[in-house]
Amino acid sequence: MEIKKNILDLNFQKQLIITSTSIVIIFTYLIGLGIAAITEQIKFNTKAIVVIILISAFVLGPSIIVLSKALEKIKKIPIEIAALENSKVFKEHST
16 A cells, blocks of 8 residues: 555646646746737737737646646545555555
């Protein structure tokens, strides 16, 4: 059971990395878009707005989906680890 706990710990770390990477991607994109708007590098006409919306959907959509799925998994992993630590099998092998 120690192996299963280690695998869950590694999965938890993986989900934390996915979460932090998704957050970095989202904020970097939004900050870059904000800076481009403030410095008037983007001309806000109908064509530009459509392109910005499409690129934003392409960048932000998958990032938000991956972030939400990773957060769901992160919430489940500590519960699984606690259940594993409280199980009879784990207690018998750890003594």
